[in-house]
Amino acid sequence: MTANDTYETLRMELRRGSLVLAVLAALRSEKYGYTLRRSLSDRGLDIDEGTLYPLLRRLESQGMLESEWRDSEGRSKRFYRLSTEGRALLKQLHAEWKRIAACLGEIL
Amino acid sequence: MELIERYLHAIRPWLPLGAPRDEILRELSEDIRSEVDERRGGRAEIAETEMVAILKARGHPMAVAARFASGEALIGPRFYPIFRLVVKIAMGYVLLPILAVICVFTVFLSAHPFTAGVETLLSSVQTAFMFLGVIVTVFVALERYAKTSDLAVEWDPRRLPRVPRERDAAEKLRWNAAGILIGNVVLAIIFASFGRGYPLLIPIIYDATMGGALPGPETTAMFDSIWRMVVALALVNVAAAAIMIARRDLARPCTLAVASANAILGAIILAAVSPHWGSVLEAGAIAHGVQAVKAAGASMDAHQLGVLLGPALDGVGAIFLLAWGLGCLGSAIAEAWRFSRL
Numbered sequence: 001m002t003a004n005d006t007y008e009t010l011r012m013e014l015r016r017g018s019l020v021l022a023v024l025a026a027l028r029s030e031k032y033g034y035t036l037r038r039s040l041s042d043r044g045l046d047i048d049e050g051t052l053y054p055l056l057r058r059l060e061s062q063g064m065l066e067s068e069w070r071d072s073e074g075r076s077k078r079f080y081r082l083s084t085e086g087r088a089l090l091k092q093l094h095a096e097w098k099r100i101a102a103c104l105g106e107i108l
Numbered sequence: 109m110e111l112i113e114r115y116l117h118a119i120r121p122w123l124p125l126g127a128p129r130d131e132i133l134r135e136l137s138e139d140i141r142s143e144v145d146e147r148r149g150g151r152a153e154i155a156e157t158e159m160v161a162i163l164k165a166r167g168h169p170m171a172v173a174a175r176f177a178s179g180e181a182l183i184g185p186r187f188y189p190i191f192r193l194v195v196k197i198a199m200g201y202v203l204l205p206i207l208a209v210i211c212v213f214t215v216f217l218s219a220h221p222f223t224a225g226v227e228t229l230l231s232s233v234q235t236a237f238m239f240l241g242v243i244v245t246v247f248v249a250l251e252r253y254a255k256t257s258d259l260a261v262e263w264d265p266r267r268l269p270r271v272p273r274e275r276d277a278a279e280k281l282r283w284n285a286a287g288i289l290i291g292n293v294v295l296a297i298i299f300a301s302f303g304r305g306y307p308l309l310i311p312i313i314y315d316a317t318m319g320g321a322l323p324g325p326e327t328t329a330m331f332d333s334i335w336r337m338v339v340a341l342a343l344v345n346v347a348a349a350a351i352m353i354a355r356r357d358l359a360r361p362c363t364l365a366v367a368s369a370n371a372i373l374g375a376i377i378l379a380a381v382s383p384h385w386g387s388v389l390e391a392g393a394i395a396h397g398v399q400a401v402k403a404a405g406a407s408m409d410a411h412q413l414g415v416l417l418g419p420a421l422d423g424v425g426a427i428f429l430l431a432w433g434l435g436c437l438g439s440a441i442a443e444a445w446r447f448s449r450l
């Protein structure tokens with residue numbers, strides 16, 4: 001494994017944990033899949049559909065998200081939003097994120 | 109928009125087993141259409157080249173499907189769909205039918221069927237694991253050492269296969285089920301009538317048989333040893349086909365039942381005919397037999413007729429059973445393939 005491969009693997013690991021937090025935070029307001037993907041990528045966090053949709057399904061099955069298929073702009077779209085439990089979890093994760101960022105800020 | 113349908117249709121078979129395929133495709137469809145809407149802006153339609161660019165940017169259907177596989181694995185998403193295809197073809201359509209035939213042959217031909225059956229079954233399982241092990245090893249090596257996979261090669265959404273219309277697919281399924289139903293009714297009637305000895309009631313065969321040889325002692329023995337099982341399995345196929353015609357939602361389990369029944373049918377028929385391979389060579393003698401019968405004319409008695417035509421008819425019977433057995437195995441493979449596409 002080259003240094004570049006190692007970097008890529010570690011970068012993906014670092015990113016994987018942050019994605020959950022990013023998705024939960026982005027869904028404080030209701031969005032459907034494509035607009036969620038766009039809002040994340042507009043902020044520099046590209047996420048492919050094969051990562052996003054399974055993640056949304058997992059978070060929904062854990063009770064963190066709620067979703068419903070609804071007609072919008074002439075098509076049926078699946079809208080996602082944070083559940084009450086999801087809001088509480090986001091709060092906890094955000095606090096933890098800030099703590100880690102502060103620690104790392106000092107260490108780095 | 110037809111390109112999107114074709115793209116989604118091409119993704120479906122590669123999605124991981126057990127994944128909610130309809131839901132994933134519905135979401136993917138919506139995601140692609142939203143992107144198309146955004147690109148379209150105020151225009152009525154986007155150009156085909158733009159659509160092709162959107163789909164190509166999303167990746168090859170196989171690669172898109174592979175991203176829905178979860179967790180760390182020895183064989184990652186790059187190679188997993190190809191691995192699955194290779195395992196399906198190598199194990200499901202090649203190795204298992206061969207092992208099934210070997211098992212049935214062994215049981216039929218052995219003096220101790222139970223012991224031979226268990227031993228063959230165990231060695232078959234061992235062979236299957238070894239086969240699977242080789243495939244896994246090759247793909248793990250590919251995953252570890254290959255820089256890229258074929259998924260990265262150039263592909264064109266315009267060359268993806270067209271989506272069959274729902275009505276056409278339903279029609280095709282119904283015709284296939286009708287074919288299975290009719291074919292197996294004929295099969296059941298033929299074998300049951302031979303089993304019950306009805307063809308012997310036809311005067312010419314009756315006379316000749318009484319003479320001692322027709323329709324051939326070997327052919328009679330072959331039919332006699334298997335006709336009950338063949339009729340039973342044919343009736344399983346008839347029932348499955350009838351259910352398929354009446355209830356399209358049960359097409360999948362019914363197709364699996366037909367594939368299994370045909371595989372067993374093929375193995376049983378081939379096992380029954382295997383001790384009589386030598387008879388096949390006698391079939392060519394039928395022309396001589398018929399000429400001799402014609403030359404003798406009315407002076408020939410039933411015994412002479414039997415002596416002249418008996419061995420040749422054994423050969424014809426063996427060829428008939430051989431062709432039918434192979435046909436059943438072919439049909440089992442075709443039904444297994446259809447099952448995987450449903």
